[in-house]
Amino acid sequence: MATAPAYTPDALIAADIDAYLAQHQNKSLLRFITCGSVDDGKSTLIGRLLYDSKMIFEDQLAALESDSKRVGTQGGEIDFALLVDGLAAEREQGITIDVAYRFFATEKRKFIVADTPGHEQYTRNMVTGASTADLAVILIDARKGVLTQTRRHSYLAHLIGIRHIVLAVNKMDLVGYDQAIFDSIVADYAAFAESIGIAGFTAIPLSGFKGDNIAAASANTPWYSGPALIEHLESVELDSEAAAARPFRLPVQWVNRPDLDFRGFAGLIASGTVRPGDAVRVLPSGKTSHVARIVTMDGDLEQAVAGQSVTITLADEIDCSRGDVIAAADAPPQVADQFRTTIVWMDGEPLLPGRAYWLKTGSGLVSATVQTPRHAVDVNTLAELSVKTLQLNDIGVADVFTDRGIAFEPYADNRDLGGFILIDKITNATVAAGMIDYCLRRSQNVHWQSIDITREAHAAQKNQSPRVLWFTGLSGSGKSTIANLVEKKLHALGKHSFLLDGDNVRHGLNRDLGFTDADRVENVRRVGEVAKLMADAGLIVLTAFISPFRAERDLARSMLPEGEFVEVFVDTPLAVAEARDVKGLYAKARSGALANFTGIDSPYEPPLSPEIHVDTTRETPEAAAERIVEHVLGIWAPVL
Incomplete structure (x- = not known):
């Protein structure tokens, strides 16, 4: 009769670690941001998330307790904001200036959260944090209700393309967990959200300081039957999951040519699924071929999906280089050189219409000029303002002309192919972030006429x-x-x-x-x-x-x-x-x-x-x- 293998304690520990790592590696990853007005409790909320998910080591907790007593802002209790506000200037002022990224995990999912600044002058930092997020947690102080910066950050989150919004009505402990106050704030926000095109949001009453409705339902809000914050974060659909259903797109980041026998095109799949034998089209050239292999460090794949980094080899020797896009042959993206765009200006020097900037979209880099803005947007009132340029933190709509055609999709459909940054050619500084709304019709109707006399x-x-x-x-x-x-x-x-x-x-x-x-x-x-x-x-x-x-x-x-x-x-x-x-x-x-x-x-x-x-x-x-x-x-x- 066969006997069960004998395991040493060390082997059992190693097996448990391997099993844990394998389980952890296969968890999905949600990126989200916290934003809102100054002192709405963003950093405290993130600190509480780290604490409740047991992502704080004992020495960190001891240091946090010591710092909390020294600072004395929470009456001797733990000040969770100190886990996040790492800059000295932030601790001195009690505000968040930079974008602070933190990682934590639960049994079901991994998370990267960006704590973004509340001050209006740091709007560009907020846009940076939101650019890769799947979800935005908009915090509101229950004592103050919907404020100007709440509207501003909600507009920006919607503009950046974040589909999932959580309205976190924070500091409910300071208003006695009053349902009427919560309902009034939700109604005010719902009216504003509808006016800017936010289709829906999830409202949660909570207290980052006390922990109400963070990890579990709170007895202090028996009138609330929705999910706790972590429960909602664990269940929301990821953008990467939705991207897998769209047509195949692979922006080429690197042409891998280790020897004369191998030529592959490496990149991160932006959307869709690809298999060996699939017909593909290389843009902007329009050349077609078929996928020969999907190569990774762990061997060839029979299928790759959005979010995976792979190297693809093609059946034919066609011209393809960094910045090109390999796409499904029967559903390729558009190619154009003139676009209507929305631009967030991020530089201290104003936009100079007509000046040539580098435009980087995906892995491509082209020269581009921005025309005089059609208008700027007052995000507090949503009014369209007549302007001749854009200043720091301004948001405007302007036409952008590139020196050659690029493959693109509207930002609303594909962030990777619809988003771009502008780079100053002299200083190499990133001066703006932008979103392609659509190509201009005239760019499709104007073609270079061949002339015999050269x-x-x-x-x-x-x-x-x-x-x-x-x-x-x-x-x-x-x-x-x-x-x-x-x-x-x-x-x-x-x-x-x-x-x-x-x-x-x-x-x-x-x-x-x-x-x-x-x-x-x-x-x-x-x-x-x-x-x-x-x-x-x-x-x-x-x-x-x-x-x-x-x-x-x-x-x-x-x-x-x-x-x-x-x-x-x-x-x-x-x-x-x-x-x-x-x-x-x-x-x-x-x-x-x-x-x-x-x-x-x-x-x-x-x-x-x-x-x-x-x-x-x-x-x-x-x-x-x-x-x-x-x-x-x-x-x-x-x-x-």
């Missing part, structure tokens, strides 16, 4: 190579004077050229623009586009503009083939340029009669590495012009 043919006819000589410098530096001399010399040599002067262009093409930073950006963008067209015609183009910002000069450079853009920095000290003051502009600027004047109350960003540097304190305009012509002629390649 730019090379135009240049060959003129027996020259096209160039754009971009003269930049302060007003009065001598840009126009030197550019005019250069063109005269080129004309004498039989070259075909044209000079675009800043003042002259403002009499026609740019007569509608002023001198604000945004208008200067648009002024240079238009000139860059015209200069590109002239270069396409085979001309040597000279532009004489202050063009104060590096970003716009870099944008003009990016429009042309490598080597065709020649930046000429006419370097004149401000004092010297002001002493010349041929047009009397500096005097007007100094007196306050002329606003936004470069060098006085508007910045000038000198080139860091111009092709030609002219120091007008050491070189005459004639000598500078001669040197520029010699330099440019010397780098021109013969026309083939």
Whole structure:
């Protein structure tokens, strides 16, 4: 007769640990945020969740009890907010500034909770925490009811696409667990929620300090028959579960090519299910193939679903790189380059419409320009405000144009393909978060027309190579004077050229623009586009503009083939340029009669590495012009 195997105590302990880890690994993960007005008890609630789920070690609990006695804010009882408010500034002020992430788990599910700031000036931090959340816990102090910041955070949570809202009416112990107060607050919030499109929410009366309705139903609220908070968090449907039912999407993060025999495309599946043999389409190119293998570290899979990181190999050798999207062939996402978007501005410097920013969506990175906002939203009143730019924490609707088509889906359908961030090209700072609402119809109707006479043919006819000589410098530096001399010399040599002067262009093409930073950006963008067209015609183009910002000069450079853009920095000290003051502009600027004047109350960003540097304190305009012509002629390649 077979006997049962004998296990040592250590083996039993190891087996229990392995079983526990396996069970824990297979639990689903819910990401949620807590938000609301200042002092509604967000940090206390999270601390209570950690405590009730037994996620606090004994030494942490001892330290918490000691800190609570030292701070003395809760009458000698444990101050659970101290578990979360880690920044010194937060402990001193009793508020949350940064987004604090905490992990805890129950028998049924794992959780990552983001404690977001309540102050209005930290709205961008709240948006950061909400961007990956499945659920939002909106806290309301039962003594205060629905406040402005409650509305603001609810609007933002809905805007970010959070489908599950918990209305946590906190501090019920301070109002005697009065059902009438709870019902009144829920009714007020329901009216507001309906007005902004929140289809439904779960309201729970609780006390983070006392623990009522946190882990279990409270005897203090016999009139409430709904779930406790943790019970609701354990049962709510995850976005990842809903994503599995949508069409297959895999944004490519990395092309894995360890050797000549293997070429795979790695990424996190954003939605849908994929199996070997499935027909797929690579976007934006539109090339089609079939899935050959689904590769992981643990071996090939017969199926992969949303939320899994995998490497896919294709049956055909087609062009696919980082930033592309592999999708179901019969249900691909759209591809466009013009979008209506909602933008949350997160930078201290305002949006400059027309300026080129990096736009990052999924794993793709493209150059994009934001048009003048159609309106900003006052989230307190939901009024649409007429604005020309967006300031820190502003929310606005604006059209965004990218330099090439990208695969996308509306943010409401797919966060991964519909969400994006904007990055300043100079500082590399993230300046905004955005959501694609839809593509503009005209972007689908405009196509590039093929023309038989190429730019090379135009240049060959003129027996020259096209160039754009971009003269930049302060007003009065001598840009126009030197550019005019250069063109005269080129004309004498039989070259075909044209000079675009800043003042002259403002009499026609740019007569509608002023001198604000945004208008200067648009002024240079238009000139860059015209200069590109002239270069396409085979001309040597000279532009004489202050063009104060590096970003716009870099944008003009990016429009042309490598080597065709020649930046000429006419370097004149401000004092010297002001002493010349041929047009009397500096005097007007100094007196306050002329606003936004470069060098006085508007910045000038000198080139860091111009092709030609002219120091007008050491070189005459004639000598500078001669040197520029010699330099440019010397780098021109013969026309083939």
